[in-house]
Amino acid sequence: MSDPAAAVMRGATVRCVPAVPSWVSLMAGDLEGAKAFYGELLGWTFRAGPNRWGPYARALSGGVPVAGISGSSDLQLPVAWTTFFGTEDADALAERIRARGGTVAIGPLGSDAGRIAIASDRAGAPFGVWEGDTANGAVMCSLPGAPAWIELRTKDAFDSALFYGEVFGWDNREKDEFEVRWEHDRVVLRSEGQSVAALVGATDPEARPSWNVYFSVADADESVALAERLGADVLGEVRDGPYGRWADLRDPQGGRFSLLGPRDRG
Incomplete structure (x- = not known):
């Protein structure tokens, strides 16, 4: 399991923003293979992280950590990206998750820079919780090559919005810092004036509910073509x-992700 709180490095951090996605991590079977793929695709460099739960690397964009990658030899664990939401109190949040029909699978666990937990909502979508430094560091979605958008695809977006809204106290936060709105057929989260995440009804009713990570690229078509050359499967147009x-x-090890660039102006 990756440790998002271990993202802190000397001179550069990513900030924990309460109630919104603040970190992402990949569980991969082959750590070096994942580093080679995502490093080439997104321009990441890497620095070794703590190995408390196994081999781990921090992905850096411009010297700032933007993601974590863990290696695991356990073939039963799926290769998947996990989205971590920021919180002021991981232990209290874990209790609210359980009280509202969700499941806390791991934690909360302490680390040098905060507390983390792995949970799932009542529809079964996995997500993480990170209690960390809320005052210092870059906001994740503001960095090139970093996650620019996070989207929950689920069977009932409104029920999920109720679950996360109650768990994270969306309605009780300052409107100039945090806002929930309905736009483009989605429940959209806005943080500090920027849309950062959404909850949307899945177009495939058989698909497992999941939080999907969209990484920022300068040109989506060029980056998709590069990903395919590097061994990824392109799932649709x-x-x-x-x-x-x-x-x-889908990356060469089976982990699903998305790429997001500026709209085609042609």
Whole structure:
């Protein structure tokens, strides 16, 4: 399991923003293979992280940590990205998750820079919780090559919005810092004036509910073509959406992710 709180490095951090996605981590079977793929695709460099739960690396964009990658030899664990939401109190949040029908699978666990937990909502979508430094560091979605958008695809977006809204206290936060709105057929989270995440009804009713990570790229078509050359599977066409031009992919080890770039101006 990755440790998002271990993202802190000397001179550069990513900030924990309460109630919104603040970190992402990948569980991969082959750590070096994952580093080679994502490093080439997104321009990441890497620095070794703490190995408390196994081999671990921090992905850096411009010297700032933007993601974590863990290696595991356990073939029963799926290769998947996990989205971590920021919180002021991981222990209290874990109790609210359980009280509202969710499951806390791991933690909360302490680390040098905070507390983390792995949970799932009542529809079964996995997510993480990170209690860390809320005052210092860069906001994750503001960095090139970092997660620019996080989207929950689920069977009932409104029920999920109720669950997360109650767990994270969305309605009780300052409107100039945090806002929930309905736009483009989605429940959208806005943090500090920027749309950062959404909850949307899944187009495939058989698909497992999941939080999907969209990584920022300068040109979606070029990056998708590069990903395919590097061994990724492209899941459908590159298309324009309300938040940019995007595509779904599966990395060479099976981890699903998306790329998001500016809209096609042609």
